[in-house]
Amino acid sequence: MTVQPGEIHGLVGQNGSGKTTLVKLLSGYHAPDSGGEVQVDGAPVGLPVRPAELHRLGMSVVHQDLGLLDDFTVVENVRIGAFRRRRLTRSIRWDGERQLAREALQHLGHEIDPNARVRDLLPADRATVAIARALQHHHPGRGVIMFDESSRALPRDSLEHFHALIREVAGRGGSVLLVSHQLEEVLSVADRVTVLRDGIVVASGTPTSELDEHELIRLMLGYELDSRAPARAAVTRDGREPAARARGVCGRLVDGVTLEIGSSEIVGVTGLMGSGFEELPYLLGGAHPAQAGELTVGGRRIDLATACPRDLVDAGVALVPERRDAQGLSLSMSLLENVTLPRVRVHGSPGRLGFGWQREEADWVIRELGVRPPAPGMTVGNLSGGNQQKVMLGKWLRGDPRLLVLHEPTRAVDVAARRDLMSVIFRVATSGSGVLVAGMDANELQSMCDRVLIMRDGRIEEELRGAAVTVEGVVNAVYRNHSNGHAAVREGVA
Amino acid sequence: MAGLLRRGAERYALIGVWGLMIAFYWAIEPADFGTSGTFKTIFGSQAALVFLSMALLCTIIVGEFVDLSVAAILGLCATIVPVLSVLHGMNVTLASIIAVAVGTSAGAINGILVVGVGVNIIVVTLGMSTLLLGIALAVSHLHIVSGLSDSYSKIALADVFGLPITFYYGIAIALVFAYVLGFTPLGRHMRFVGSNREVSRLAGIRVNRIRFGAFVMSGFLCGVGGVVIAAGLGGFDPSSSVTYLLPTFSAVFLGTAVVQPGRFNPIGTLAGVYFLATGILGLQELGYAGWISDVFYGAALIIAVTLSTVVRRVAAA
Numbered sequence: 001m002t003v004q005p006g007e008i009h010g011l012v013g014q015n016g017s018g019k020t021t022l023v024k025l026l027s028g029y030h031a032p033d034s035g036g037e038v039q040v041d042g043a044p045v046g047l048p049v050r051p052a053e054l055h056r057l058g059m060s061v062v063h064q065d066l067g068l069l070d071d072f073t074v075v076e077n078v079r080i081g082a083f084r085r086r087r088l089t090r091s092i093r094w095d096g097e098r099q100l101a102r103e104a105l106q107h108l109g110h111e112i113d114p115n116a117r118v119r120d121l122l123p124a125d126r127a128t129v130a131i132a133r134a135l136q137h138h139h140p141g142r143g144v145i146m147f148d149e150s151s152r153a154l155p156r157d158s159l160e161h162f163h164a165l166i167r168e169v170a171g172r173g174g175s176v177l178l179v180s181h182q183l184e185e186v187l188s189v190a191d192r193v194t195v196l197r198d199g200i201v202v203a204s205g206t207p208t209s210e211l212d213e214h215e216l217i218r219l220m221l222g223y224e225l226d227s228r229a230p231a232r233a234a235v236t237r238d239g240r241e242p243a244a245r246a247r248g249v250c251g252r253l254v255d256g257v258t259l260e261i262g263s264s265e266i267v268g269v270t271g272l273m274g275s276g277f278e279e280l281p282y283l284l285g286g287a288h289p290a291q292a293g294e295l296t297v298g299g300r301r302i303d304l305a306t307a308c309p310r311d312l313v314d315a316g317v318a319l320v321p322e323r324r325d326a327q328g329l330s331l332s333m334s335l336l337e338n339v340t341l342p343r344v345r346v347h348g349s350p351g352r353l354g355f356g357w358q359r360e361e362a363d364w365v366i367r368e369l370g371v372r373p374p375a376p377g378m379t380v381g382n383l384s385g386g387n388q389q390k391v392m393l394g395k396w397l398r399g400d401p402r403l404l405v406l407h408e409p410t411r412a413v414d415v416a417a418r419r420d421l422m423s424v425i426f427r428v429a430t431s432g433s434g435v436l437v438a439g440m441d442a443n444e445l446q447s448m449c450d451r452v453l454i455m456r457d458g459r460i461e462e463e464l465r466g467a468a469v470t471v472e473g474v475v476n477a478v479y480r481n482h483s484n485g486h487a488a489v490r491e492g493v494a
Numbered sequence: 495m496a497g498l499l500r501r502g503a504e505r506y507a508l509i510g511v512w513g514l515m516i517a518f519y520w521a522i523e524p525a526d527f528g529t530s531g532t533f534k535t536i537f538g539s540q541a542a543l544v545f546l547s548m549a550l551l552c553t554i555i556v557g558e559f560v561d562l563s564v565a566a567i568l569g570l571c572a573t574i575v576p577v578l579s580v581l582h583g584m585n586v587t588l589a590s591i592i593a594v595a596v597g598t599s600a601g602a603i604n605g606i607l608v609v610g611v612g613v614n615i616i617v618v619t620l621g622m623s624t625l626l627l628g629i630a631l632a633v634s635h636l637h638i639v640s641g642l643s644d645s646y647s648k649i650a651l652a653d654v655f656g657l658p659i660t661f662y663y664g665i666a667i668a669l670v671f672a673y674v675l676g677f678t679p680l681g682r683h684m685r686f687v688g689s690n691r692e693v694s695r696l697a698g699i700r701v702n703r704i705r706f707g708a709f710v711m712s713g714f715l716c717g718v719g720g721v722v723i724a725a726g727l728g729g730f731d732p733s734s735s736v737t738y739l740l741p742t743f744s745a746v747f748l749g750t751a752v753v754q755p756g757r758f759n760p761i762g763t764l765a766g767v768y769f770l771a772t773g774i775l776g777l778q779e780l781g782y783a784g785w786i787s788d789v790f791y792g793a794a795l796i797i798a799v800t801l802s803t804v805v806r807r808v809a810a811a
Contacts, residue, residue, distance in 0.1 A: 287696055313698035321696070330690040332756075332806075341686055342697045344679045353677050 001194045001204050003144060005041075008166055008176045010190030010208065012183065014220050014440065018199040019179045023148045027061040028054065041142055058143020058174070060134040062150040068118045068130055075101040075114040078133045104132040109161055131162070135169070145169060146177040163189050181272055183213050183479050195219040217475050221442065232426040240264070243434025244317075244403040246284060249293030249304060253279045255458030257293075261403065261434035266425070268449035268469075269438045269460075270478055276458040278322075281407040281438045285319025286312040287327065298402045313342060316402035320393055320409060324385075328392040331381030335371070336362040338380050339395045365394030370420050386417030393421060397428055404428055404435045410444055422448060442474040454478060508752045508762075512769050519776035526779040530656075536771045538657050541650065541726060542568065543767045544664035545719025546742040547749075548671060552712040554746060554758050555675070556705050557688035563604060563619040564716055564742060566626040569735020571597040571720025573630040576639040576729045586646050593724075594717035600626060601713015605706040623739075630732035640729025650726030660722055664764060667715070671760040684708070685757075740791045741770055747798035756806040770794055 003009040013019050024030045026038065028049035038045040040057045054060060068077050075094075078101040101114045110128045118126060127150060134145055147166070166176045166189070180186050186193060187208050193216065195203040203219045240263040249257045253276035261267050271277040282288040283304060284295060290304035297315045312319075321327040329338050340347075340358045347357050362376035369390040371383070380391055389409070396404065409425065410418040425448065429435050437448055445452050452469050454462040454477045462477050519527040526532070546564050553561045571593040578589035600622065607618045652659040675681035686694040687704050695701045724730050748769060749762030773794070777786050 285696070287692075309696045310698035310700065319696060326690075327692050327696055330686055330693045332689050333686065337682065337685070341682070341694075341699075344682045345698070347679075350680065351678060353679055353682060 001201055003175045003177055004192075005175055006170050006173045007191045008170045008178055008189055009205070010186035010193040011177055011179045011196065012181075012186055012193060012216060012220060013196035017196040017220070019196055020148055021199075022196070023061060023063075023146050023177075023179060025049070026059070026144075026146065027051070027063075040144060055137045058137065059146075060137055060143075061146045061148065062127075062130050062134045063148050066126055066130040066150070068126060070117075070119040072118060073114065074105075074112055074116050074118060074121070074129055077118050077129055078104055078114075078136065080133075100136070101132070104136040105129070107132070107135065109165075131165075135165075142174060144175045144177060146179070148179045149181065159185075181479070183216050187211065187213065187216070197221075213479070214472075217472070217479070221471060221475065232430070240432075243297070243432070244284075244436075245296040246304075247294050247296075249280070249283050249295075250291040250458075251276070251279050251283045251288060253458050254283060254290075254455075257455075257458075257460055259453065259460065261436055263432050263434060264429050265451070266429050266435040266437060266449050268445040268452035268474075269436060269455060270440060270442075270445055270452060270474060271455035272478060273440075275455040277438050277453075277455040278407070280455070281319060281405045281436065282321070284312075284403070284436065285309065285317060285321075285405050287319060287321065316400075318342075318396035318399060318401035318404050320396055320404070320406045322407040322411065324388055324392055329380050329388060329395075331379070331388075333380060334377050335366075335380055335383070335391055336376040338391055339365050339398065342395065342399055361398050364398060365391060368397075369394050369424055390417065390421065393424065397424060400431070401428070401433055404433055406435065406437045406439075408439045408441070409437060411439070411441065418444075442471045442478070445469070445474055446471045452477075505753060505755055508748065508765060508769060512765070512772060515769075515772055515776065519772075519779070523776070523779050527776060532775065532779070534657060536768060536775055537661050540767050540771050541658075541660035541664065542719060542723050542738055543741055543745060543771075544660075544667070544764065545715055545722065546738055547745040547763045547767055548664075548667050548760065549712040549715035549719070550742050550746050551671070551749075551758060551760060551763055552708045552715065555688050556684050556708040557691065558608065558615050558705065558708065560616055561604065561619050561709075561712060562616065562739065563600070563622040563626065564712065565735045565737075565739040566623040566630075567597050567600045567713055567716035568720045568723070568738070569730070569732055570600070570626045570630040571717045572724040572727075572730035572735070573634050573639065573720075573732045575721055575724040576642050577633050580639055580641045580729070586642065590721045593721050594714065597717020597720060598710060598714045601709045601711070601716065602706075604713070605709030608709065609702050609705045623736075627732065627735065630735070634732050638729055638731040640727070642725060642728045644728075647725050647728060650722045658726070660726060663722065664767075668760040668764045675760070680704075688758075737787075740795050741767075744791060744794040744798045745770055747795070747802040750802040751798075751805050756808070766798070 001009075011019050011022070021030065025032045025036075026049060028051045031048035034047075036047060038047060038049070040059060043057075045053065045057065049059075069080075072080075075098050079097050098114045105112050105114075105128065110125065110132075112121070112125050112128065118129060121129065131147075131150060134147075137143075145166075163185075166178070170176050170191075178186065178190055190208050192205045192207050193203065193211060194201060194205055195216070197220060242260045243263045243265070244261045245259075247258045253274060255276065257276070257280060259267070259269075269277045269280055279288065283290045283293065286304070286307050286309040289306075293304040295302045295304055295307075295312075295315075295317070297312075297317055300315045302311055302315055309319075325331055330341075336358055339362050343361070344353065347354060359376065365371060366374045366376065371387050371390050371394070380388060383391065393406075393409065404425070406425070410421050425435060425437075437445065439445060446469055449469055451463060451465045452474055453460045454464070454474075464473050464477060516527075546568055549564045549568075550561055574593040574596060575586070575589050578584040578592060579586040604615075604618055604622060607613045608615045650658060650660050654662060673681075675684065683694065683699045683704055686697070687699065687701050691701050720730075745766035746758060746763050748766030749760075749764075750756060750758055752762035752765045753759050754762065770791070774787055774790050777790060
């Protein structure tokens with residue numbers, strides 16, 4: 001891809017398409033595989049990129065999480081890596097540093113006390129500090145500044161100013177790479193757009209004047225919508241008790257979610273990153289303590305603010321987390337040991353584990369989910385990603401959960417494994433369990449879910465059901481701007 | 495069959511090296527090394543190390559890697575018994591019970607600080623180690639207190655098939671430990687807590703209870719070990735406890751190369767203890783003395799931990 005001088009270049013793509021990875025390669029955080037080439041202002045850049053070289057080239061990055069040190073002051077955060085020192089004592093010239101930081105901030109139109117601690121700043125001011133740090137090394141007319149979802153942390157009223165600022169940078173001949181999920185923002189601010197899908201450029205430098213949101217979404221998703229989802233047996237749910245009810249769930253992002261999952265129903269929940277959909281599974285599974293909320297499963301009412309995972313496991317809630325290595329499986333233990341873990345304390349007596357049932361469960365998981373190689377004693381870390389995912393799912397499915405909570409269950413899994421996983425999830429649903437699927441992948445939600453809930457700012461804002469659950473429907477609802485969102489029809493969501 | 499052989503070779507390589515070491519010493523020092531006395535020394539004199547390495551294993555298995563206080567806890571308990579019964583005229587059985595209670599409490603305090611409060615384990619156990627050593631020196635007035643009765647020494651020295659009964663204590667503890675780890679829900683939970691705390695917590699395991707329990711059990715084993723050592727020696731030199739720390743770690747890490755490669759395990763640890771005992775005794779009979787134990791145990795620790803790291807990587811690949 002090429003970013004022209006004096007241009008604002010948008011970079012879009014679904015989660016996991018490689019936007020952030022690309023930015024991290026360009027900023028020297030990751031070392032690239034050999035064979036690539038990067039040029040800035042016509043001069044080749046040595047790979048892997050050395051951070052020290054970035055300043056000289058006029059390349060700088062504002063990362064997704066802003067990359068600020070909370071316990072340090074504004075001036076320290078802005079000037080880190082570039083402190084000017086006295087010649088003799090090598091000590092930092094703080095007066096000059098404060099002045100430079102103040103100038104950098106004023107350039108952005110903000111008065112922020114350089115001595116304030118970053119921890120105490122408002123979110124908008126934090127973003128300003130990060131952007132000021134990136135802009136201070138900018139030589140007008142040269143270099144590239146990359147913004148990785150930086151505008152997300154800015155409130156609406158500062159957004160205008162931010163956009164004016166990057167237009168000014170571009171107007172003086174510098175280049176801006178704008179990574180954003182806000183397609184509307186990209187279309188209105190950027191001159192041209194590059195679209196990534198699965199790590200590959202599918203549209204390179206298309207002028208935004210030739211695009212609309214719909215076209216951009218089509219490019220992001222690709223043509224081949226996965227319509228080959230496995231068959232699912234029809235079930236009548238009339239008159240059956242719902243599998244689970246959650247009421248008033250609040251967490252760090254989630255802000256008062258109430259929902260009901262019917263017996264044999266598969267409910268999807270999605271939204272933009274930060275909307276709370278990614279936190280909900282962990283609140284319902286007891287992995288993160290909720291600030292408030294209760295969950296009713298199998299006739300038991302559980303207070304999510306005080307519950308520990310054990311209470312939820314015992315009530316029949318199974319959480320299949322996204323982060324397999326950190327939360328899902330113990331990679332140094334065997335397949336059999338991982339699969340049986342949640343039921344070790346239920347089976348047999350405290351004095352005896354018993355091996356027959358363990359072997360039987362491991363064989364069941366291998367058979368039902370098609371784990372390859374079929375070796376119960378194999379260390380899980382040696383299995384492929386897709387097979388690890390199957391083991392993680394199998395570990396919880398074998399306990400016949402009343403409520404199965406999944407987070408990105410088929411991410412980074414190949415097509416065949418995805419089908420295997422889906423058909424097992426369908427079978428669980430058919431047997432009467434409720435299933436909640438949290439994820440970003442519209443394809444996956446469309447092919448699995450009876451209903452899809454769209455979250456925004458911690459609340460459920462929209463519900464798609466039945467024929468409305470389509471890839472376009474889900475993506476449109478997720479990317480719909482707040483202003484449009486309020487005009488949307490909301491059905492039966494408390 | 496080839497695979498079985500290969501796995502056998504991996505699992506029991508340390509036993510092979512042990513055999514080679516015995517053969518080597520035997521060849522060059524047949525008069526000294528090839529005697530039943532040597533055999534008795536190797537297998538009969540390692541009680542302290544066996545108890546300590548089993549205590550260390552408790553916490554290491556649940557993922558607490560460096561409990562530096564085990565040797566000092568054992569030392570304090572071994573000092574308390576003769577101090578109470580010889581200096582203060584207390585009934586020796588009561589003194590022993592108090593010693594075990596002190597050891598268990600020390601483990602519990604470690605557990606409260608590390609698990610409950612979340613203090614770094616190195617800081618807690620290093621401080622605890624020095625603190626308890628100081629207390630042991632204080633209660634014994636900086637002297638070796640001895641004079642425990644011969645009848646009491648029976649609990650450590652009673653002869654069973656030519657070896658002191660402490661040898662069988664060690665075997666029994668290792669076997670029970672191995673059973674708990676391999677065949678009970680508690681053991682499986684301990685393994686998972688040591689392997690991945692978050693995965694364990696989400697599976698409904700009470701992670702902190704298990705971690706705390708491991709510290710208490712570790713303290714209890716140190717206490718019992720201290721009583722047995724004091725009984726065997728008739729007294730205890732409090733300042734000698736620190737010399738046990740390094741070989742304890744060496745034995746536990748050597749154990750990961752045997753029986754269950756890549757995993758800390760009690761039977762392997764026991765093999766590690768006797769492996770080290772053989773090595774040091776052979777060197778001493780070759781005429782090296784004094785400084786050799788420092789050199790040997792220091793080198794053994796480095797080699798054992800390196801070996802453990804490599805074996806774990808190979809076992810995982």
